Amino acid sequence: MELGTPEQPLRVAIIGSGPSGFYAADALTARNATVTAHVDIFDRLPTPFGLVRGGVAPDHQKIKSVTKVYEKVANRDNVRFFGHVNYGSDLSLSDLQQHYHAVLFAVGSASDKKLGIPGEDLPGSHAATEFVGWYNGHPDYRKLSFNLEAESVAIIGIGNVAMDVTRILARTQEELLATDIADYALEALANSKVRRIYVLGRRGPAQAAFTNPEIKELGEMPGADIIVTPEEAEPDPLSAAYLGGPGADRKDIKNVEILREYAARTPEGKPVQIIMRFLTSPVEIIGEDRVEAIKIVKNELYQAESGELRPRATKETETIPVQLIFRSVGYRGIPLPDVPFYDFQGTIPNDRGRVLVEQGSDQVVSGMYVAGWIKRGPTGIIGTNKPDAVETVNMLLEDVSAGAVWSPDAPTPEAIPALLESRGVRYVTWEDWVRLDGSETERGIALGRPRLKYTTIEDMLTALEGTRSPSGD
Ligand SMILES: Cc1cc2nc3c(=O)[nH]c(=O)nc-3n(C[C@H](O)[C@H](O)[C@H](O)COP(=O)(O)OP(=O)(O)OC[C@H]3O[C@@H](n4cnc5c(N)ncnc54)[C@H](O)[C@@H]3O)c2cc1C
Numbered sequence: 001m002e003l004g005t006p007e008q009p010l011r012v013a014i015i016g017s018g019p020s021g022f023y024a025a026d027a028l029t030a031r032n033a034t035v036t037a038h039v040d041i042f043d044r045l046p047t048p049f050g051l052v053r054g055g056v057a058p059d060h061q062k063i064k065s066v067t068k069v070y071e072k073v074a075n076r077d078n079v080r081f082f083g084h085v086n087y088g089s090d091l092s093l094s095d096l097q098q099h100y101h102a103v104l105f106a107v108g109s110a111s112d113k114k115l116g117i118p119g120e121d122l123p124g125s126h127a128a129t130e131f132v133g134w135y136n137g138h139p140d141y142r143k144l145s146f147n148l149e150a151e152s153v154a155i156i157g158i159g160n161v162a163m164d165v166t167r168i169l170a171r172t173q174e175e176l177l178a179t180d181i182a183d184y185a186l187e188a189l190a191n192s193k194v195r196r197i198y199v200l201g202r203r204g205p206a207q208a209a210f211t212n213p214e215i216k217e218l219g220e221m222p223g224a225d226i227i228v229t230p231e232e233a234e235p236d237p238l239s240a241a242y243l244g245g246p247g248a249d250r251k252d253i254k255n256v257e258i259l260r261e262y263a264a265r266t267p268e269g270k271p272v273q274i275i276m277r278f279l280t281s282p283v284e285i286i287g288e289d290r291v292e293a294i295k296i297v298k299n300e301l302y303q304a305e306s307g308e309l310r311p312r313a314t315k316e317t318e319t320i321p322v323q324l325i326f327r328s329v330g331y332r333g334i335p336l337p338d339v340p341f342y343d344f345q346g347t348i349p350n351d352r353g354r355v356l357v358e359q360g361s362d363q364v365v366s367g368m369y370v371a372g373w374i375k376r377g378p379t380g381i382i383g384t385n386k387p388d389a390v391e392t393v394n395m396l397l398e399d400v401s402a403g404a405v406w407s408p409d410a411p412t413p414e415a416i417p418a419l420l421e422s423r424g425v426r427y428v429t430w431e432d433w434v435r436l437d438g439s440e441t442e443r444g445i446a447l448g449r450p451r452l453k454y455t456t457i458e459d460m461l462t463a464l465e466g467t468r469s470p471s472g473d
Pocket residue numbers: 015016017018019020021042043044045048049050051052055056057060063085086087088106107108109110132161164331336371372373374379380381382383384385
């Protein structure tokens with residue numbers, strides 16, 4: 001019998017229900033797909049959608065509506081969702097090999113990159129990853145607390161995550177009430193004493209990683225002035241040459257224009273000041289037993305062999321008193337049991353989505369695929385994951401044609417729910433999630449908010465008590 005036909009459907013396990021997991025499921029099961037495939041999507045959380053729920057800023061609700069696309073995929077007859085199932089403890093690689101023809105890891109990048117400077121781990125110095133998870137009600141982070149008694153905060157890094165963190169710290173209570181920010185975060189931020197937010201970029205305005213809408217939004221905050229000095233808003237000679245040349249990116253040109261306009265503004269005296277600093281790197285986080293200040297060094301840019309403009313420290317340093325620090329210098333993947341890992345990049349080594357035994361090798365691990373941030377590293381917006389997942393699925397389908405996938409002993413749909421039940425794993429079905437989603441929305445509407453999230457796994461499972469369907473279908 002040929003694999004990928006109605007008589008013998010291709011069975012694929014997708015680990016992770018973020019954008020890349022859903023785009024991969026879509027590519028495998030769409031009506032115009034070239035094979036008949038049955039897909040089971042697993043997530044360690046009872047809730048789907050990865051960073052769309054737990055990362056995308058709560059004041060960017062429109063972006064979250066991308067989940068409508070994923071809901072359509074989940075509602076297909078040949079797609080199932082098993083939430084609250086952790087690959088590595090509830091399910092192993094050998095379980096998957098017994099029940100599927102292939103596995104596709106789409107687990108994202110849950111950890112953070114380190115700066116490697118003294119004082120980085122002092123209380124009061126946090127990865128942005130933690131703050132983002134906390135304000136978004138991610139169960140892993142909800143118990144954390146942040147010193148919002150701080151008057152001055154430093155955010156290290158000038159990517160879009162840094163922009164999110166800055167906005168959330170600078171939003172008024174009224175603005176936050178219109179979001180689905182976690183209830184405890186709403187309360188903590190209502191009592192925030194934060195008045196100055198320093199946003200520190202190691203390179204210049206022309207190399208900023210933030211995008212135009214995000215930096216524009218910081219200039220339109222009802223409760224915050226944005227401050228940048230004309231000297232720091234002005235590109236250095238190397239950047240000016242780049243901006244005037246044929247290869248300049250529109251985004252960079254526009255970012256510089258926006259920042260110049262900010263430099264020309266007179267602050268209105270709003271309660272919070274957002275102070276953008278460029279060409280500065282942190283060298284030390286200072287404090288006895290908690291963060292008291294950050295020492296930064298002035299950088300200059302030089303042209304690396306690759307042509308890129310890189311930062312280089314000068315001798316000029318400065319110490320800024322701050323009581324809270326968020327390190328927003330990028331996310332990082334974490335290794336999974338029985339899956340190769342490329343530690344240098346924090347990714348799973350792969351060739352266009354086919355997992356490799358190690359980075360640089362040309363030997364693939366049969367039946368194992370990867371998509372999204374854990375495939376290419378923690379960059380790119382939600383939409384970037386679509387072509388990325390399609391590329392992986394194309395490799396998988398090539399391997400199906402070549403007979404190079406697994407030959408499972410028990411490729412039946414019933415086997416997996418039976419296995420999970422036998423292990424006492426309380427998995428959450430798509431129907432369960434629909435109920436939970438409805439309940440969160442109702443709770444939110446009652447308060448005039450888009451949603452009131454459940455933020456512990458226990459509360460999620462309790463809310464589902466008595467409503468759970470007996471099988472995974
Ligand atoms: C703070 C932040 C804000 C962002 N805001 C935007 C935005 O506004 N607009 C935009 O376009 N892009 C935004 N992005 C980028 C976007 O979120 C990512 O491109 C996208 O989420 C990556 O998708 P992914 O599927 O690879 O990973 P993720 O979204 O991280 O999904 C991974 C999933 O895998 C699950 N998982 C992990 N380990 C296991 C395991 N062992 N077993 C089972 N399941 C597991 C996780 O629970 C998670 O659900 C943002 C990113 C961040 C960090």
